Amino acid sequence: MAFLKQAGLLLAKDLRLELRRREILLTMFFFGTLLLFVFHFSFDLAPEKVLEMAPALLWLAFLFTGTLGLAQLFQSERDNHCLDALLVSPLDRGAFFVAKVSFNLILMLIVEVFVMPLFWILFNLRSWNLMPLLFLITLLGTAGFCVLGTLLSAMTLRARARELLLPLILFPLMIPVILATIRGMEAVIRSGGLAEGAPWLRLLVGFDVMFLTAGILMFDWVIDN
């Protein structure tokens, strides 16, 4: 109970700070939209090809915007040595991890909820009915990204060139998530249902659960001095 209370307290604090500044959310959203434009100019896709490419392009956009968000994830703790203030407090390290993962997940989901329909509009796609299922897969993939991303973001917190280092160590580890979300979304687009992509969904759930557990257990080794 105390675990969830602490995590909730921290998450509420982060959301309140983000609502006041809106820095991370706005930059992520703007960057995501920008990427859609860049994709449109660089690929010049025929309408029938776009739906096929949609999962890959969307995920590239999410991956890059997510990385942008991760670099800022501990910003509120970096100012004024607040990280130390949290570390001297009786805050459970696992709760700290869960709070940061949830915060990151909420930010990314907000951006995705806007960017995905925008993709459909900009590329003139019609199959709006697929969107809920596609979003479900995106949700699972984003959760995996946030879990591992938060852990590695804390890992690079005190490293030199941390913004550059983070994607270098994160992306290779993310390959199961990248493959599973894109192939899973392709399966949904092909068949209109989840059945065909079921193995990919199971892989995603497995990834999320495994690294969430690992993160809760190991976060103190990463965050403590």
Place this chain on the structure above:
Amino acid sequence: MHITIRQLAKSYGFLWALKDVSFDLAPGELVALLGPNGAGKTTLLKLLAGLTTPTSGAIEFDGDRPGRNSNRWRSKIGFLVPGEHLYENLTVRENLQFFCRLYDKNHSGAALDHALDTLSLSSRSKEFVAALSSGMKCRLAIAKWQLLEPELLLLDEPYGVLDGRGVDLLEGFLKRQCEIGRIVVVASHHVSRVLQLCSRALILHQGRLIFDEPRRQPWESFARAFSDFLPHGE
């Protein structure tokens, strides 16, 4: 709370910040931690606060060695760094509420108001910390630890940014803490100030503890040790 420190050592890469430091702390003590820059004062405070782990040696709280995830002890240790450890984009009151909940202290709104009042911060309670002067931030830090009631309170260089009234408030607060049996450790360069305040002085020099005595009047041994190791009279 009794604290025992045995053969504490800490190295950072090729530098050693502390070596072979041993002493005890008993309830009610107000300890001045002195020494030139780089003597290891901040490192010792960080070790006591559990912010960093010793390279060797141990710190025991009531005979108990806090290990990994020892949150029970963390709730009893305060680390007052003036002007820091506060969220700039939360208001004065929000900061206090946040830390009270984090330390699981169920203070009423009235208690919060009272704490703000004693430090003449009531009129500022809805302002963002970013908008406060550094003196105000220090007062807020005092209010924070007044509410969190730690049994061991650590202070790193608290005088630097305090105004005259702030100093009085801080010293009054520290003395009251010691009167009710809590331990206070103050690291500072303002030797004359802390000497009047403290009940005991420690001098660190190049990571070693070279002086440890309770305060006396007159205190020749301190003057000697002090002039030997702090030749510039900081």
Place this chain on the structure above:
Amino acid sequence: MGNETRRKNPRILGVVALIFIIIGLYWGLMHAPPDAYQGDVQRIMYLHIPSILTAYLSFFLVFIGSCLYLWKRERRDDILAYSAAEIGVLFTALTIIEGSIWGKPTWGVWWTWDARLTLTAVLLLIFAGYLMLRSLTEDESRAASSAAVLGIIGFLDIPLIHMSVYWWRTLHQPPSILRPDKAPWENIHPAMLTAVAINFVAFMLLYFYLLSLRLRLGETKDQIKLSRLSRG
């Protein structure tokens, strides 16, 4: 163990490794018959299989060293993880290069996105990242614990990466030695099998020789640091 024996042992190991490598090369390049389908190109397998196995062993040792370090906080275990990661990156890179050289005449391309190739490349990236994290984090104890967590995460991720890239595509020939339906010696000419075995032993010896050198390097670095500490 005395200093004297510790200094001598690796050298003996190195000499024995060298002897085995020479025998292994002779056996693989001269003695074993050429492959019925692939011809002489197949001989690169005598290096390819041992190097990927040593690479896998490396990453397992990184995992073990990382776990032990987080558990007991012994410098020794951290040095083991770091050393194994460095040598692992070396052998993984070798494996990929050998695979490319073999792939060009056999498949007609230097690189193909088949499951096992992809997995090997991803492993290389993960552990190159591990080395980068270490070199970019200045505080040593922090670098050690961060890297240990990364070592464990990386190892846990391998089965997932394997599964995902395997589902994604499979084009590689099935493992040629360990086949569930037949005993190994029924598939392959005995001289070929011996060549693989000798080279495997040679690579293991070479691997442990390099590892012991690298471990000693790490320990020496620590000793220098310690002596500087005590001198102040």
